Amino acid sequence: MTLSLWLITMCGLGLLAGSVVNCVTWRLPVMLQQQAQREWLQLSGLLPPEEKGQARFNLFLPRSCCPCCRSPLAFYHTIPLLSWLLLKGRCHRCQHRISWRYPLVELVAALCSGWIAYCWPPGETAFALALSTWLLIALTAIDIQHMQLPDLLTLPLLWLGLLTNLKGALVPLNEAVIGAVAGYLSLWLLFWGFKLATGKEGLGYGDLKLLAALGAWCGWQRLPTLLLYAAFMGILAVLLLRLAGRSMQDNPLPFGPCLALSGWWLLVTPSVT
Ligand SMILES: [Zn+2]
Structure with a gap:
C-alpha cells in the first residue's frame, strides 16, 4: 500500500469514527445518568424493579433528530463533516444552528488517524493505535463537557493496551502491566495526599483509571514524562482560562x-521518549 493510499484510508476511517465518537459523547453520559437515577429510585423503593413501557434510550435509539424542531436526521444529514458543511451548520428544516463541536470532533479524529498513518506502517498496531485514539477523543470530549471519564471507555482502553502489548508491539508486556498498576497507584497517592492536605478532591477516580490505561499502552518508563507533559498542559490551560476571565472555582x-x-502524543509518535 502506498503512503498516500494509507493516509487516505486512515483519514476516511477517522472521519467515520469521529461520527461514532460524536454519537457516544452525546448519548453515553445521558445513558449513565438515567441508569444512576433508575438505580437510586429502585433503592429508595420508588420504582418497581421491572418497570416497563419507558422510552428506550441507548446508543442507537431513538434516532438522531434536531434538538429544536425534533425532525429526524436522514442518513445524508449525518455524513461526517460534509453534511455540516453543505447544511452550513444549520438544521435542514428549522435552520437551528448545529454545534461546531460535531465537525470539530470528526476533523480531529481524521487528522489524528492521518498522523498515525504517517508515523506507522499499515498493520494491526496502527489500527489498535487508531482505536485507542478514538477512545481518547471520546473521553476528552465527555470529560470537558461532563467532568466524567466513564469506565465503559477507560476500561476497554486498558484491556486493549494490554492486548496490543501481549507480543510487545509497543513495549514488553511486563512493562505494560507495571505501567497500568503504576499509573493507577501514582495518581491514587496524589489523590489521597491532596485530600489529606486540603480536604478537597483534586482528581476524579476516572483520571486514575485513564492513567492506568495509558500506562498499559506506554509502559511504566514513560509515565513520568506523560505526567510532566499533562501537568504542564494543565497549568497552561489554567493560565489561559484565567486570562480569559474564567473562574477556576x-x-x-x-x-x-x-x-x-x-499520553496520545507519547504513544503514536515513535521518536518521542
Ligand atoms: Zn430543526
Missing part, C-alpha cells in the same frame, strides 16, 4: 484531556 479544570493528549 466555579469551573474546575478536567485533568482527563491533559492526560489523554499527553
Whole structure:
C-alpha cells in the first residue's frame, strides 16, 4: 500500500469514527445518568424493579433528530463533516444552528488517524493505535463537557493496551502491566495526599483509571514524562482560562484531556521518549 493510499484510508476511517465518537459523547453520559437515577429510585423503593413501557434510550435509539424542531436526521444529514458543511451548520428544516463541536470532533479524529498513518506502517498496531485514539477523543470530549471519564471507555482502553502489548508491539508486556498498576497507584497517592492536605478532591477516580490505561499502552518508563507533559498542559490551560476571565472555582479544570493528549502524543509518535 502506498503512503498516500494509507493516509487516505486512515483519514476516511477517522472521519467515520469521529461520527461514532460524536454519537457516544452525546448519548453515553445521558445513558449513565438515567441508569444512576433508575438505580437510586429502585433503592429508595420508588420504582418497581421491572418497570416497563419507558422510552428506550441507548446508543442507537431513538434516532438522531434536531434538538429544536425534533425532525429526524436522514442518513445524508449525518455524513461526517460534509453534511455540516453543505447544511452550513444549520438544521435542514428549522435552520437551528448545529454545534461546531460535531465537525470539530470528526476533523480531529481524521487528522489524528492521518498522523498515525504517517508515523506507522499499515498493520494491526496502527489500527489498535487508531482505536485507542478514538477512545481518547471520546473521553476528552465527555470529560470537558461532563467532568466524567466513564469506565465503559477507560476500561476497554486498558484491556486493549494490554492486548496490543501481549507480543510487545509497543513495549514488553511486563512493562505494560507495571505501567497500568503504576499509573493507577501514582495518581491514587496524589489523590489521597491532596485530600489529606486540603480536604478537597483534586482528581476524579476516572483520571486514575485513564492513567492506568495509558500506562498499559506506554509502559511504566514513560509515565513520568506523560505526567510532566499533562501537568504542564494543565497549568497552561489554567493560565489561559484565567486570562480569559474564567473562574477556576466555579469551573474546575478536567485533568482527563491533559492526560489523554499527553499520553496520545507519547504513544503514536515513535521518536518521542
Ligand atoms: Zn430543526
